[in-house]
Amino acid sequence: SESKTDIRKGLVGVVADVTAVSKVMPETNSLTYRGYPVQDLAENCSFEEVAYLLWNGELPNASELADFRAEEAAERALSPALHEVIRAFPHGAHPMDAIRTAVSFMGMEDPEAGDVSEPATRRKAMRLLAKIPGAIAAAHRATKGEAPVAADPSLSFAESFFHLVFGRVPQPEVVKAFDVSLILYAEHGFNASTFTARTITSTGADLHGAVVGGIAALKGPLHGGANEAVMHMLSEIGDPARAVEWLQSRFDHRALVMGFGHRVYKNGDSRVPTMTKYAERMAEVVGDRRWMEMSRLLAAEMLAKKNIHPNLDFPAGPAYHLMGFDIPLFTPIFVASRITGWAAHVIEQSADNRLIRPLSEYTGAAQRSVPSMAHRG
């Protein structure tokens, strides 16, 4: 039924609050974290520096970075109870459901559970940042019948991620490409999962609850789940020679093409050129040009026929595949990064909070009286 009021379905174009964390500028296809262009951060900084920046507003100096790295590295181990819970996860469970459940469990065992003060939230954020990779990796390894790998505190965040998943650290170019992807995924304004996290925070609930909600939102294929969908799509196409014909069949069925389009960017996603460059590097390192060649053809055809540009998930999908990750790990990797943005927004929301509670316009049945059981159809 028709609405009388101006309803912005999907909150399109609605400015819900202010934020000082990041700025998305669709006019110039650009994005800054705390004022710094994301592509400059990706080229010049480590993910740990960017995490520090998002949480503190400034880049760390050498000693601040050393302290931050040491704190994170010291919190990587999972409790024996969490390891037991992970072993009990149903076989074949999606890693996004696994990490969502693991974070929920971490909330119950957190030493400061129930304390929503800013200092406690910051410490919880550090514990989550440190432990999420281990939980993702342990759950993934469990499904393959493999024991978890003990965290090595001497490794960087990105190196440690590989070590926890595979038991080894790849060559520096691969680690750098992964670190770049983490930086690009770290933060993006009021996207669906971040807005979910802020909504949960606005009720006075704790960080773990907000992050569990964020993970649930991120799993969907219209949001973070797209990076997995992209690789499934490329695998289905299989051969660059089939790309254009395959795309035409999608058009004929009016089907979505995963990894394309964006609510805010209409002329290109600020993060795509940097991620594409590093995905191309991965293709060179691995010696497998097929996926990037297919990607190039799809992007050119989407632009020519639909005027729709790729989003970050488009180059991230093949990049993670070329790094050796199984497809179901792609969106959990996004979680391992976006925990930084979510936590920054949770801290910001708490510092100047008002309950998020919009209105709806009722379009259901007119008011009526409750019939007795005998009078129901």
Ligand code: SDX
């Ligand atoms: C992320 O918000 C964020 O910042 C998210 C994110 C982050 O960092 O947090 O950037 C990460 O989630 C990226 C998005 C990943 N999702 C996908 O790749 C899924 C495929 N994309 C689409 O479903 C879509 O583009 C969305 C969901 C991303 C955006 O949806 P909108 O803003 O509601 O746009 P729309 O669906 O109304 O599209 C407008 C038009 C439509 O055609 P018309 O009805 O006007 O004729 O463009 C078409 C759409 O059909 N269109 C597509 C398309 N995306 C848009 N057609 C085919 N394939 C696509 N991918």
